[in-house]
Amino acid sequence: MQSETKICQNCKKDFIIEPEDFNFYEKMKVPAPTWCPECRMVRRLSFRNESMLFRRLDSHTGKEIFSGFSPKSKVITYENNYWYSSDWDQLETGVDYDFSKTFFEQFRLLFSRAPVLARSVYNMVNSDYCQEASECKNAYLCFNADYIENSAYLRKSHRVKDSFDCYEVDENELCYENVLVDKSYQTFFSTDCESCVDVWFSKGLRGCTNCFGCVNLRNKSYYYFNKACTREEYLENIRFLTSGSYKIMLETKKKVANFWLNFPNKFYHGLRVINSTGERIFDSKNVKDSYFVKNAQNMRYCQDVWIKASDCYDYSVWGDGAENIYECMTCGMGVYNLKFCFHCWEEARDLEYCAYCIGSKNCFGCVGLYKKEYCIFNKQYTKEEYFLMVQKIKKQMNEVPYIDKNGRIYRYGEFFSFDISPLSYNESLAQFFFPLDKNTAEEKGYQWRENSTREYDITIDAKDLKDNIDDIEDTILNEAIKCINCNRAYRIISLEFQFYKRMKLPLPRTCHNCRFIERFKLVNPPKLWHRKCMCDKTSHNHQGKCEVEFETPYAPERPEIVYCEKCYQQEVY
Ligand SMILES: [Zn+2]
Ligand SMILES: [Zn+2]
Ligand SMILES: [Zn+2]
Ligand SMILES: [Zn+2]
Structure with a gap:
């Protein structure tokens, strides 16, 4: 071929x-x-909310609950305990397939009638304010997180304890403001680090302890802005800088960001990979054009797939033993042979066009089923009837395709159209990676929703807070603080306050959302550019400029120095 x-x-x-x-x-x-591939990814991303929690009325009890869906979203939500119970009949919403109508029109109708989980969470203790999370204890405003304890404001993080304000970290303890940091302890304001202890404002470190403002170091201790010093000198150098002053922290952050720009970056983030391309690829083989993939093989166009996965294309979010997955979003945990599904997990197998079907097998076009088999549009069939019906529907999907407002044609083989998503574009993950304004989004046929957030009456302006954490009293816990960036009110929770005091970290002056936006600037996009190594070092074994080319998530206009693997390895210390 x-x-x-x-x-x-x-x-x-x-x-x-x-x-x-x-x-x-x-x-x-x-x-x-x-x-x-990029449009397919955006389409899937528009089916995942990784940043918002809403108050909406539970469709069963009428009580106000937290949910991952806006109250304006046309979905029926049940609180998770009730949804999983046998107190209601999931097949009650079942309908006969109507061969005179398009598949996607009928699916949209079913999706507005069949109850789904209010929050996408699993096994949580005292962690109500979390979404897309599992196995958390005392977690607050954590999204896409699992195995989290006594932590807050984490996103895309796993196995984290006593840490705050991190993005894409794994195995962090007593950490703060880290991005892409793994297996680290007491590490702050750092990025792209692994196995570090007592590290501040550093980038690209492996196996380092007691380093401040350092870049590209390997197994070093007591380094200050890449210079070796004695333990005493080091402690004296950092004493003032780590004293809990907000002003000093801001100045340090600026200084460090400029210092970092003097050092080369490897053309992508990743370790221990074979025959792979993408960004943030670890311990993987034959993973192509993918973004944040760990322990996987034979994958292409995948994003955010970790723990274990193989033989998947166009698969976004999760993993955990996933195999043979195509065009799916938020499916995982022993899933096998899923096509065009979102939010299906727990050993789900052989599903097509299903949403929120958990532990189910051989279902087609179903919504909100738990441990069901041989269902079509939430109606039960025998095994023989099922396979015949599915064949007939697929044929009909090609003969009577759905055409959306923008003229895009959906036959069998297409993921769900944007207008089926229970989320608006601006509520979804798509907005973070590919931000749009309202008009452009609507022109492209995406949904857009303005959600009113509950506003607190501001009691103190962040500008008026005392500079040093030592001088701030615990009455701050009762205040609604005005964010210096967006002017919205934010609060400090007790767990967080104790952490700042203990670690001598200044109190943030911006709300958790503005903090996330700032942090997210350190993250490369899920996009690759073809570029050349920028190295012209005469000490390397290339004559003149290095000629190596690669696919890199660093856009050509970016200020960073980008090197090929070989040149980069010669510049780490
Ligand atoms: Zn396209
Ligand atoms: Zn803000
Ligand atoms: Zn090179
Ligand atoms: Zn070189």
């Missing part, structure tokens, strides 16, 4: 389908895609 160039139905740009892609589509029994 030869590679084929196609025009994306959505953005109208060319994209290439390669022979190995066709092999995968054939194996999965799906047609080749009609949208380019």
Whole structure:
């Protein structure tokens, strides 16, 4: 088979389908895609909320509950305990498939009638203010997080204890303001570090202890802005800088950001990979064009898949033993052979076009089923009837396709259209990676919603807070503080306050959302550019400029120095 160039139905740009892609589509029994990889990713991302919690009325009790869905979203939500119980009949919403209507129209209707979980959480203790999270204890405002204890304001984080304000960290304890930091202890304001202890304002460190403002060091101790010093000198140097003053912290942050720019970056973040391309790829083999993938093999166009996964294309979020997955969002935990599904987990197998079907097998076009088998549009069939029906529906989907307002055609093989998402574009993860304004989003056929947030009456302006954490009393816990950036009120929780005191960290002057936006600037986008190594060091074994080319998430206009693997390795100390 030869590679084929196609025009994306959505953005109208060319994209290439390669022979190995066709092999995968054939194996999965799906047609080749009609949208380019990036548009397919954005479409999936618009089905995941990783940042917002809403108050909405529980559809069963009428009580106000927390939910991942806006009260304006047309979904029926049950509190998780009730949803999982046998006190209601999930098949009550079942309907006969109507061959005179399009599949997607009928699915939208079912999705507005069949109850789903109010929050996407699992096994949580005292952690009501979390979404897309599992196995958390005393966690507050954590999203996409699991195995979290006594922590707050974490996103995309796993196995974290007593830590605050981190993004994409794994195994952190007593940490603060880290981005992409793994296996570290008492590490603050740092990025791209692994196995560090007592590290401040550093980048690209491995196995270091007691380092401040350092870059690209390996197994070093007592380094201050990349200079070796004695223990005494080091402690004297940092004493003032780590005294809990907000002003000093801000100045240090600026100084460090400029210092970091003098050092090269490896063209992507990742370790221990074979035959792979992308960003944040670890311990993987044959993973192509993917973003944040750990312990996986034979994957392409995947994002945020960790723990273990193999043989997947266009799969976003989760993993944990996933196999043979195509065009799915938020599915994981022993899942096998899922196509065009979102929020299906716990050993779910052989599902197509399902949403919120947990522990279910052989279902097609179903919503909100728990441990069911051979269902179509939430109606029970026998095994024989099921396979015949599915075949007939797939045929009908091709003959009577759904056409959306923008003229995009959806046959069998297309993920759900944007207008089926229970989220608006601006509530979804798509907005973080590909931010749009209201008009542009609506032009593209995405939903947009302004949600009113509960405003607290401001009792103190962050500008008027005392500079040093030592001078701030615990009455701060009763205040609604005005964020110096967005002017909205934010609060300090007791767990957080104790942490700042203990670690001598200044009290933040911005709300948790503004803090996240600032932190997120350190994160590379899920996009690759073809570039050349920028190295011209005469000490390396290339004549003149290094000629190595690569696919990198650093856009050409970025200020960072970007090197190939070989050149970068010669510049670490
Ligand atoms: Zn496209
Ligand atoms: Zn703010
Ligand atoms: Zn090079
Ligand atoms: Zn070089």
